[in-house]
Each structure stands twice: as structure tokens, then as C-alpha cells.
Amino acid sequence: MSADFRDRDVISITDFSREEILYICEAGRKMYEMERAGKRNALRDALKHRTLSYMFYEPSTRTRTSFNTGMRELGGRYDGFSGTEGTSVMKNETVRDTVTMMCANHNDVIVMRHPLDGSLQWAADVANIPVINGGDGKNEHPTQALLDMLTIYVLKGGKLDGLRVGFGGDLSHGRTVRSLSLALSHFEGITIRWAAEDFLGMPADLAKLLAAQGVRVERDRSVRDVMAQVDFYYMTRPQLERMPGVTQKDIVGMMKQYRIDLGKVEGFDARLLHPLPVNSEIAEIDYRVYFTPAQAFFAQAEFGIFHRKALLHEMLGHEGYRRYSGELPAELGVGNNRLQRKIHGAKQSGMFIDKIHDGTVIDHLGVGALRAVDEALDLETRGYSCTTAVISEKPTPFIKTNLRDLSERDLKRIALISPEPTIDSIRDGRMTEKFVYLLCANGNCISRTVNEDVPPRFYDDGGAIRCRYCRRPYTITHRKVTEEERRAYLGSLPKKIETVAYPD
Numbered sequence: 201m202s203a204d205f206r207d208r209d210v211i212s213i214t215d216f217s218r219e220e221i222l223y224i225c226e227a228g229r230k231m232y233e234m235e236r237a238g239k240r241n242a243l244r245d246a247l248k249h250r251t252l253s254y255m256f257y258e259p260s261t262r263t264r265t266s267f268n269t270g271m272r273e274l275g276g277r278y279d280g281f282s283g284t285e286g287t288s289v290m291k292n293e294t295v296r297d298t299v300t301m302m303c304a305n306h307n308d309v310i311v312m313r314h315p316l317d318g319s320l321q322w323a324a325d326v327a328n329i330p331v332i333n334g335g336d337g338k339n340e341h342p343t344q345a346l347l348d349m350l351t352i353y354v355l356k357g358g359k360l361d362g363l364r365v366g367f368g369g370d371l372s373h374g375r376t377v378r379s380l381s382l383a384l385s386h387f388e389g390i391t392i393r394w395a396a397e398d399f400l401g402m403p404a405d406l407a408k409l410l411a412a413q414g415v416r417v418e419r420d421r422s423v424r425d426v427m428a429q430v431d432f433y434y435m436t437r438p439q440l441e442r443m444p445g446v447t448q449k450d451i452v453g454m455m456k457q458y459r460i461d462l463g464k465v466e467g468f469d470a471r472l473l474h475p476l477p478v479n480s481e482i483a484e485i486d487y488r489v490y491f492t493p494a495q496a497f498f499a500q501a502e503f504g505i506f507h508r509k510a511l512l513h514e515m516l517g518h519e520g521y522r523r524y525s526g527e528l529p530a531e532l533g534v535g536n537n538r539l540q541r542k543i544h545g546a547k548q549s550g551m552f553i554d555k556i557h558d559g560t561v562i563d564h565l566g567v568g569a570l571r572a573v574d575e576a577l578d579l580e581t582r583g584y585s586c587t588t589a590v591i592s593e594k595p596t597p598f599i600k601t602n603l604r605d606l607s608e609r610d611l612k613r614i615a616l617i618s619p620e621p622t623i624d625s626i627r628d629g630r631m632t633e634k635f636v637y638l639l640c641a642n643g644n645c646i647s648r649t650v651n652e653d654v655p656p657r658f659y660d661d662g663g664a665i666r667c668r669y670c671r672r673p674y675t676i677t678h679r680k681v682t683e684e685e686r687r688a689y690l691g692s693l694p695k696k697i698e699t700v701a702y703p704d
């Protein structure tokens with residue numbers, strides 16, 4: 201087995217092949233064997249003079265400390281922040297600037313957790329050093345999936361094919377079920393069974409994706425039904441922090457028949473995994489289960505150290521380091537989200553009401569969105585003209601202004617209120633450009649934030665448009681965009697997520 205992890209970003213489990221998963225599991229198993237043999241510090245000089253920066257915008261016990269432990273046992277150091285209190289994030293510093301500072305601070309690798317989906321791809325774009333995703337919103341937690349795979353790999357004696365895995369708790373709002381099931385999908389004969397409240401159940405898009413990869417996905421009526429048919433039962437915590445408007449009481453009610461208690465593990469051979477923490481109020485695992493042979497989640501947590509130690513060793517265990525130049529790659533300032541439209545001669549610069557000689561027409565706004573867009577742009581206070589219009593000849597409202605170039609922040613503010621606006625640039629009485637401004641539709645994607653200045657970028661994933669950051673599919677719904685224009689746009693996109701080249 202061979203795989204190259206040297207200086208590689210770890211953003212999504214989908215970036216790993218079967219061979220790479222097996223390779224990193226085997227590397228983790230060697231760390232586990234070393235520990236069992238009493239050789240914890242056998243590699244104590246491997247990462248001497250290397251430093252890990254941890255940037256945790258959200259709480260963590262295991263992920264942060266196990267990376268630190270891995271670094272310490274390999275002779276490296278770690279530094280960073282856990283929670284934004286006491287950092288300049290409190291002074292509105294962006295992710296871009298904070299990540300850049302960690303590069304300027306002569307770190308060798310960043311491990312980051314952030315509440316926004318896609319924030320880790322953005323951090324990887326910004327950083328000139330490798331970045332590891334410690335959890336981005338409800339998107340991904342790839343090293344959790346890899347440590348889960350390592351746990352199973354060791355407990356099953358090096359076998360990952362033919363596994364039967366049950367999922368319970370919250371399959372919908374967490375990132376671990378998504379990442380682990382996608383990792384499992386690389387292997388042969390995988391069956392996933394689940395039993396959960398509808399609201400917390402397996403997301404339809406994930407079930408479809410898994411089925412397309414040849415995974416058998418079955419929903420059972422009860423936890424005991426699942427438990428009877430699996431090798432591992434993977435319980436998860438209801439992610440209340442990602443369920444606006446839902447109370448703990450609501451969740452306790454939903455979890456009633458799905459909590460793991462003694463009656464659900466006794467008489468079965470399934471080993472119980474959990475990424476942890478367990479929520480002590482909901483108690484999705486009764487504490488008495490902790491003392492049964494089913495319990496394997498504390499060993500699983502220690503496998504987190506073996507996996508992360510192996511990963512860091514593979515990534516950084518070589519001579520040399522990345523020098524910092526102080527320059528930023530141009531791509532960080534430019535999106536690829538402007539779908540160019542054909543300019544038809546007849547309506548040049550006119551648009552039904554007073555013509556403008558130089559400026560911009562913001563067209564095809566949503567019905568009822570005019571006032572909100574007008575207020576968000578605040579053009580008159582900024583010293584520009586602003587004519588808003590709803591006229592009987594046109595079903596959608598529009599705005600004309602003598603502001604020539606709307607900033608990216610202006611465009612994003614418009615698209616957040618009214619998706620897919622058409623922007624017409626008027627110069628010397630002629631329309632010189634006409635484009636539709638596309639913005640990822642995932643409400644929690646970092647590319648939708650205004651102040652982070654993340655340029656919206658998409659890629660062509662085999663004919664489907666996907667957001668570069670959160671990787672959600674994007675569907676163009678603009679009623680005026682022609683098939684030819686859509687195809688031309690698709691053709692202009694990269695075919696995959698290409699690495700941003702950083703000046704040395």
C-alpha cells in the first residue's frame with residue numbers, strides 16, 4: 201500500500217480513495233501497536249521543530265486535544281485558540297485574515313473547526329500550509345470518519361469489507377454520520393441500517409448517494425431491530441445547536457424510544473460507537489451501558505490519537521517547510537459566479553423608463569424584493585441615483601443607478617435578498633455586459649457571508665454545478681437563462697476543486 205499525504209489538505213472524506221483510507225488505517229494501526237508495546241515516544245523526534253496551529257471557533261474536547269497529543273508524542277508543538285474570546289475575531293477579523301496570520305506565524309499545519317459550511321475549504325484556499333478540517337458547520341468532519349474507520353479496522357482485524365453498521369440518534373444535523381457513511385461506501389458489501397425519529401433521520405440526498413455507491417441502506421422500526429443485524433451501532437448526539445427553534449424538551453421527546461439503554465444492548469454482539477460527547481441532559485446513551493461489553497466509544501476516542509498521530513506523521517514527517525511571502529493569490533479575490541448573458545440589441549440601455557448613460561441596471565428582482573434591495577444598497581445615502589421600478593410590461597422589478605461598478609458586497613447583498621439578479625452594465629448609453637450573479641443556495645455556506653469576502657466559486661462536477669466551498673449542488677432557476685448560456689457557463693468552470701497556487 202502507498203499513498204501520499206505530504207502537505208495535503210484534509211477537507212472532505214470524499215477526497216480519499218479506498219486505497220488511501222486503507223493506507224492511513226494501517227499507519228494508525230502501527231501507532232496503536234507502538235503504544236501497546238510501550239513505545240509511545242518511539243517517534244519523539246519525527247516532528248521536532250514543527251508546529252500545529254489549532255483554530256477552534258466552536259467547542260471541542262477530543263479533536264483539538266488529540267491533535268495536540270499526536271503532535272506532542274511526535275516531538276512537535278502546538279499553539280492556537282479554543283473559542284474566539286480573547287482573539288481578534290471579537291474585533292471582526294475575517295477567517296481569511298486570521299488564517300493568514302497563522303501562516304505568517306511560522307506554523308506548519310492548521311487544524312480548524314468553524315460553524316459555517318465550506319469554511320475549511322476557504323481556509324485551505326487562503327493558507328500556504330496544509331489545513332485539516334476539524335468540523336465545518338454540518339458539513340464534514342473527515343478525521344472523525346478516519347478514526348472511526350481505524351477503530352473498526354482494528355476491532356475487525358484489518359477488515360473493512362462486508363460490514364454491517366447501524367446509525368442512531370441524529371443522522372440529519374451532524375457531520376459524523378455523513379462523513380463515516382461516505383468513507384464506508386468505498387468498501388464492498390456494506391449495509392447501513394438506521395432507526396430514528398423522522399426529523400433526525402437519514403437525509404434523502406445522503407441515502408441516494410450511498411445507494412448509488414452500492415451501499416444497502418435500510419430503515420428499521422426499532423433500535424433493537426437494528427442492533428440485531430449489525431456489527432457496530434454508531435450512536436450520535438442530537439445537534440441542538442444546529443436546530444433553530446427546537447428545544448431540548450422537544451428532542452428528549454423525540455429520542456424517547458431511540459435512546460440506548462441496557463434493554464437495547466443486552467443479548468446482542470454489536471459494539472457501540474459514538475463520536476462523543478454524549479449530552480448528559482438528553483442522555484442518548486444511558487450511563488449504565490458504559491459498563492457493558494457493548495461499549496467501545498472510549499477506545500474509539502483513543503483511536504483518535506493513533507489516527508491523528510499517523511496523519512500528522514504522514515503529512516509533516518519530511519525535511520523542509522513552507523516559507524511565508526506575505527502575498528495573497530489573486531484567486532482569493534475573484535469569484536467565477538457571473539453567468540454571462542447575451543446582449544440583445546433592441547433593448548440596449550432603454551429598459552422602459554428613463555435611460556441612463558452610465559451606470560447599472562439591477563434586473564429580474566424577486567416580486568416584493570425591491571424595497572429590501574433598495575434599503576440594503578442604500579444608494580442615495582452613498583450619493584448615487586436610484587430609480588426603482590415595477591411596471592406592468594415586466595413581471596419582475598428592477599433598479600437603475602448611476603453607480604457604475606457594484607462591489608462584490610453590493611452584489612452579494614442583492615443576491616441574498618433576491619437570488620440570481622441580472623446585472624446590466626451601461627457605458628456611454630450602451631449595454632456593455634449582462635450577467636446573472638449566482639450565489640450558493642445553502643444558507644449556512646461561508647460564501648454567503650458578506651463581511652468574510654469569500655468570492656463565490658463553483659465547479660463542474662460531471663455536468664452538475666457545485667459550490668467550491670460547501671460542495672452542495674446548485675441549480676440555475678433564472679427563467680431567462682437559455683440552455684446555450686447555461687452550457688457556456690458550465691464550460692467555463694473548472695472540472696474539479698483545483699488547489700490555489702500560493703506564491704513562494
Ligand code: CP
Binds near residue numbers: 259260261262263477
Ligand atoms: N468527536 C468530536 O469531534 O469531539 P469534540 O467535539 O470533543 O472534538
